[in-house]
Amino acid sequence: MINNISLKEIGKMLQDAESILLFPHENADGDALGSCVALCTTLRNEGKRASVYVGEKPADYISFIAGDCCVTENLREENPDICLCVDCSEESRIPGRLNAYNSGKVRLTVDHHLATGGFGDYYYIDEKAAATGELIYDIIREMGAEMSRPAAEALFVAISTDTGNFRHSNTTPKTHRMAAELLEAGIDRNRVMVELYENVDLRQLKVKAAALDEMEIFAGGKGAITRVSRDMLDGAGASDEHGETVIDMLRDIKGVEIAAVLKEKSDGRIKVSLRAKSAGRVNEIAAKFGGGGHVKAAGCTLEMSPEEALETMKREITHSLEGISGGNK
Numbered sequence: 001m002i003n004n005i006s007l008k009e010i011g012k013m014l015q016d017a018e019s020i021l022l023f024p025h026e027n028a029d030g031d032a033l034g035s036c037v038a039l040c041t042t043l044r045n046e047g048k049r050a051s052v053y054v055g056e057k058p059a060d061y062i063s064f065i066a067g068d069c070c071v072t073e074n075l076r077e078e079n080p081d082i083c084l085c086v087d088c089s090e091e092s093r094i095p096g097r098l099n100a101y102n103s104g105k106v107r108l109t110v111d112h113h114l115a116t117g118g119f120g121d122y123y124y125i126d127e128k129a130a131a132t133g134e135l136i137y138d139i140i141r142e143m144g145a146e147m148s149r150p151a152a153e154a155l156f157v158a159i160s161t162d163t164g165n166f167r168h169s170n171t172t173p174k175t176h177r178m179a180a181e182l183l184e185a186g187i188d189r190n191r192v193m194v195e196l197y198e199n200v201d202l203r204q205l206k207v208k209a210a211a212l213d214e215m216e217i218f219a220g221g222k223g224a225i226t227r228v229s230r231d232m233l234d235g236a237g238a239s240d241e242h243g244e245t246v247i248d249m250l251r252d253i254k255g256v257e258i259a260a261v262l263k264e265k266s267d268g269r270i271k272v273s274l275r276a277k278s279a280g281r282v283n284e285i286a287a288k289f290g291g292g293g294h295v296k297a298a299g300c301t302l303e304m305s306p307e308e309a310l311e312t313m314k315r316e317i318t319h320s321l322e323g324i325s326g327g328n329k
């Protein structure tokens, strides 16, 4: 945990402000968008001008929670009282929006990624929180605001997606208690589950099939790696977001401890997704290449050829697996 302000103080600052602009990280996931939408909705209910300044259109699978909260550059508030960066605490993850963030009279950050330093004027970064949504939940409670149904739904999405639907090791009794309260706020649980998990786009499955075809198992069965190339996406009529769940398929394989997916971006860079199942520590691998994240879910971006990226990651993962007790037998 690193913080120079409490959640109670953040709640008070928000209550004292008139205009608030919220910043999810680029390619916002369920936690980033859900946390922002929940807070935005609550702040509006409290009579404030609030919006979520997004880097791009929300991904299809979470767009059902966005409501009318999201704005882009030309519609955003100028010099808001508060700019709040949500679910990230690094400038590199709000590219193109950094000037807007810095235009806030006060700059805040609420996050749960391991961080080496603070970001903004005031920050609250708790890596033990399963999702930033948990911290936003506490802030809404500290504000003394009512938990509306749309806010509860957005927070439920935040918490469900960042915990792998309450499966990952970051899930705590507190996570379940919050989820219970959010359900009591009257959310349509079945709708949320269908939207998030039973609504798979066929293009996503086609990308998975192509990626599975190229997968390599290495390090005695403990490593799994594949790539999502532009050709694979084009072949499936898919876009980047359709390759995002390939990593889960690899991690779920019996015996695999560390999985990696190399995603070729349209600018030629390679975005790496890393996951560990039990004892692996993939944040350490990502950090070597300027990335970061959590112990069991991390990422980085490589500027090298696909072949070089593949060899580099296999080498790093093998090395990391050797460091785990029992070695890589």
Ligand code: 5GP
Pocket (backbone or CB within 6 Å): 090, 113, 247, 272, 273, 274, 290, 291, 292, 293, 294, 297, 298, 299, 300, 301
């Ligand atoms: P994903 O593989 O889903 O893109 O990312 C997994 C986790 O690693 C997420 O929590 C995400 O925030 C973090 N992450 C992914 N890429 C980067 C990166 O380039 N830098 C940092 N600091 N974190 C990243």
Ligand code: MN
Pocket (backbone or CB within 6 Å): 031, 032, 087, 112, 131, 132, 162
């Ligand atoms: Mn998160």
